[in-house]
Amino acid sequence: MKTLKIATIPGDGVGKEIMPEAVRVLEKVAEVHGGLKFEFTEFPYSCDYYLEHGVMMPDDGLDRLSQFDSIFLGAVGDASKVPDHISLWGLLLKIRKEFQQEINIRPAKLFKGIEPKLSNRNPFDMVIVRENSEGEYSSIGGRIFHDDNEIAIQNNVFSKRATKQAMNIAFDLASKRKGLVTSATKSNGIFHAMPFWDEIFKEVSGQYPDIKTESKHIDALAAYFVTHPQDLDVVVASNLFGDILSDLGAAIMGSIGIAPSANLNLNGKYPSMFEPVHGSAPDIAGQGIANPIGQIWTAKMLLEFNGEEEIAEHLLKVIEDVTADGYQTGDLGGKYKMTEVTDEIIKRLGK
Structure with a gap:
């Protein structure tokens, strides 16, 4: 037992x-x-x-x-x-x-019998792999000065180790699914972190020659979730981008009330945590x-x-x-x- x-x-x-x-x-x-x-x-x-x-x-x-x-x-x-x-x-x-x-996994698929919140009713089944420990959600930064001179500084932190880990998880998942990994980036606007992300994605993709890859800027990818979700398989994203995209994935399923997620510990030292993403809905x-x-x-x-x-x-x-x-x-x-x-x-x- x-x-x-x-x-x-x-x-x-x-x-x-x-x-x-x-x-x-x-x-x-x-x-x-x-x-x-x-x-x-x-x-x-x-x-x-x-x-x-x-x-x-x-x-x-x-x-x-x-x-x-x-x-x-x-x-x-x-x-x-x-x-x-x-x-x-x-x-x-x-x-x-x-x-x-360090890894957040959120699937999004169109269940039978549920009306999607889209005019495009093609069945879709995707997984968003989100780096869950750093990126835009780093607590490094602070606030200085007062009144109209006040400044808030928020530092994004991207390590090669954590970024590669998220991407490897995405490629491993894709190898068991439709064989496509889409990277969420914004290297045309975020000067340091996103080119770094793109370089690591290219490096990791070289280890998976049988997996198709594509990179999409986050704004275009958000639109793609609405217009062509059936063309997506595994999406890998930074902490903030993954958070936004996964909630969008929940919404196009028909209701955020059915969306699940997993926060995974991969080193075996601590338990993983599993939670739906709909929030407490006190209303x-x-x-x-x-x-x-x-x-x-x-x-x-x-x-x-x-x-x-x-x-x-x-x-x-x-x-x-x-x-x-x-x-x-x-x-x-x-x-x-x-x-x-x-x-x-x-x-x-x-x-």
């Missing part, structure tokens, strides 16, 4: 609702397939926790989380209670950085109408990373069969509640 120890952090807003739904699905997956067991431990780290304790997680929070195979996160943030820069840097980004989760929290598919598709990625590829693919097929038959929440134009969609997924997993 294989046992996976999972730390769950429901977090804020709809995260508290969709986490139990995904846990129900994972427990059903274990029951159906056998040989697999989950041990879930829930942690209350959230904006409510901050209001009570003055921190998003306790001093030993990372030590506690480090004892698990994976971290399963719901959503972080409620700006009406805690400023976003405090909630994110105190929990989500802190985990990513301290646990060296609909507590109404039972949140879409559980983002969290459940994220559970598929958790299974896959932990060596359960066949089970993971079965779960994804069931999710898509459910959407194809019209079991969709309101964000997709459907009539079903959150628990009703989950119930249908669980029912079909048992068949």
Whole structure:
């Protein structure tokens, strides 16, 4: 019997609702397939926790989380209670950085039965590989002077090691898919960092002669996501560009409520973290109408990373069969509640 120890952090807003739904699905997956067991431990780290304790997680929070195979996160943030820069840097980004989760993976595909937010209705299936530890999200910089003379300085940091790592992951993924890697760049406008990025992409691509490559400037590539998503396979991007493109990929699927992601630690020293990308959506929290598919598709990625590829693919097929038959929440134009969609997924997993 294989046992996976999972730390769950429901977090804020709809995260508290969709986490139990995904846990129900994972427990059903274990029951159906056998040989697999989950041990879930829930942690209350959230904006409510901050209001009570003055921190998003306790001093030993990372030590506690480090004892698990994976971290399963719901959503972080409620700006009406805690400023976003405090909630994110105190929990989500802190985990990513301290646990060296240097790669972010976000798939985007058109599920059967879901109407895309595009006039172009060609099926698409892509993966965005985002460098997750440096780039434009470096905290190096500062602010000086006051009043109208105030200056903010934000330094971008690109290392060859981390850039090559992200690109190698992208090429490895493409070798198992359609065999195309698209690099997101802006070397016609960003003078130092993006030519550096382009040079490394050319170097890495030489190690994969069977993989097709292309480079697109980020503004043109964003438009391409809307006009020709079916022509994309694996997109590799820096921290900021990958963040923007992956949210755009979620939007063209029909709803950001179904989009998953994985923050991967590749050296085995710390757990990886899996989270949907829709945010805490406090405006609909507590109404039972949140879409559980983002969290459940994220559970598929958790299974896959932990060596359960066949089970993971079965779960994804069931999710898509459910959407194809019209079991969709309101964000997709459907009539079903959150628990009703989950119930249908669980029912079909048992068949």
